Amino acid sequence: MRFKFTFLFLLLSSQINANNNEYIIEGVDELGQEVNQKIKVENKNGKILYQGDILVSGVNIRDVFDISPMAIVKPSNYRWRNGDDSIAYFRFNGLDFRQRQAVYHAMSVIERSSGVRFKESQSEKDIIEIVKSGDSECYSQVGKVGGIQELGLGNGCFTGSIIIHELLHALGFWHEQSRSDRDNHILIHWDNIREEKKHNFNKQVGGNLGNYDYKSIMHYSNNSWAIDKTKPTITAISDPNLILGSNSLSSTDISTLQNMYGVTPKLRASSGQCGGNYDLYWSMPKQGGYHEYYAEIYLDNEFYRDSDFRFGETSIKIYSNSSVKVRLCESVQGYCGTFSNTVYLPRDTSDDCDRGPRD
Numbered sequence: 001m002r003f004k005f006t007f008l009f010l011l012l013s014s015q016i017n018a019n020n021n022e023y024i025i026e027g028v029d030e031l032g033q034e035v036n037q038k039i040k041v042e043n044k045n046g047k048i049l050y051q052g053d054i055l056v057s058g059v060n061i062r063d064v065f066d067i068s069p070m071a072i073v074k075p076s077n078y079r080w081r082n083g084d085d086s087i088a089y090f091r092f093n094g095l096d097f098r099q100r101q102a103v104y105h106a107m108s109v110i111e112r113s114s115g116v117r118f119k120e121s122q123s124e125k126d127i128i129e130i131v132k133s134g135d136s137e138c139y140s141q142v143g144k145v146g147g148i149q150e151l152g153l154g155n156g157c158f159t160g161s162i163i164i165h166e167l168l169h170a171l172g173f174w175h176e177q178s179r180s181d182r183d184n185h186i187l188i189h190w191d192n193i194r195e196e197k198k199h200n201f202n203k204q205v206g207g208n209l210g211n212y213d214y215k216s217i218m219h220y221s222n223n224s225w226a227i228d229k230t231k232p233t234i235t236a237i238s239d240p241n242l243i244l245g246s247n248s249l250s251s252t253d254i255s256t257l258q259n260m261y262g263v264t265p266k267l268r269a270s271s272g273q274c275g276g277n278y279d280l281y282w283s284m285p286k287q288g289g290y291h292e293y294y295a296e297i298y299l300d301n302e303f304y305r306d307s308d309f310r311f312g313e314t315s316i317k318i319y320s321n322s323s324v325k326v327r328l329c330e331s332v333q334g335y336c337g338t339f340s341n342t343v344y345l346p347r348d349t350s351d352d353c354d355r356g357p358r359d
């Protein structure tokens with residue numbers, strides 16, 4: 001799906017003032033019909049934000065909207081893909097130790113659910129710069145824009161769900177309630193939204209990926225931007241009491257991530273440890289392209305050995321009379337980049353070795 005946009009205002013720049021924060025996109029959709037979309041933005045301390053937390057300052061607005069506006073960015077060059085790899089590079093600017101830990105944790109949640117890998121780098125061409133913003137704003141650009149792109153976290157943004165939400169923007173997610181088909185699923189209560197905040201409920205034009213997901217971490221909550229916080233600004237048509245949005249990745253968020261960036265392998269123990277034999281197996285990612293990986297094995301929680309595998313192998317046998325902990329690692333400059341879940345098997349104290357394998 002392709003849109004040709006002609007911009008009446010081509011560039012967003014830092015000179016934009018509060019009275020001039022409206023952009024009109026004129027274009028023709030793939031059916032030849034005219035598409036006119038008003039893009040309203042807000043200037044928050046010099047940051048130009050669309051729909052509350054989507055950063056559009058510092059870049060040509062075309063870079064933001066020339067990607068078919070959808071629930072996720074469609075063209076793969078706006079994704080963090082390099083061949084088969086899905087690596088999003090990042091660096092910190094101004095975050096303290098605890099704040100960085102919160103970001104690492106949010107990244108690990110995304111990594112556990114998908115083939116995305118976050119890697120810290122100062123030298124890559126395309127980098128998400130995670131900055132401590134001076135106010136309470138939380139924001140990100142959408143998709144891989146190219147060059148240094150900013151993801152801002154102010155005081156109050158350091159909760160897991162907010163960081164994951166902003167990271168998903170950077171990975172290419174738009175807001176769920178801005179999907180072009182949202183009016184089939186939700187009601188917007190315009191009378192409870194201040195005039196200057198109504199643009200936060202803009203709809204995108206274009207197609208959507210997957211079914212509408214009320215529980216997406218990218219969905220506004222029922223009273224987002226409400227004048228009267230006791231009343232909703234959004235309700236589901238099918239069930240006005242349905243709680244919208246989530247503090248964690250929904251199953252649809254995960255499948256969308258996996259659709260965009262591949263899946264993470266799941267490590268399982270397939271047989272018991274009677275006699276000290278363990279069979280472990282895993283599924284390989286459909287996409288991912290990890291060429292160097294190994295198993296890290298702990299016996300009685302002491303690091304014991306790691307094993308080299310060739311890409312494509314999917315099982316390992318371990319002999320041990322003690323407890324065993326295993327995880328698969330992607331080799332990152334000699335360190336373990338998390339590649340799978342960790343399987344823990346307690347020490348088997350049973351003398352009975354005739355019961356056969358167990359799960």
Ligand SMILES: [Zn+2]
Binds near residue numbers: 053054165
């Ligand atoms: Zn957002």
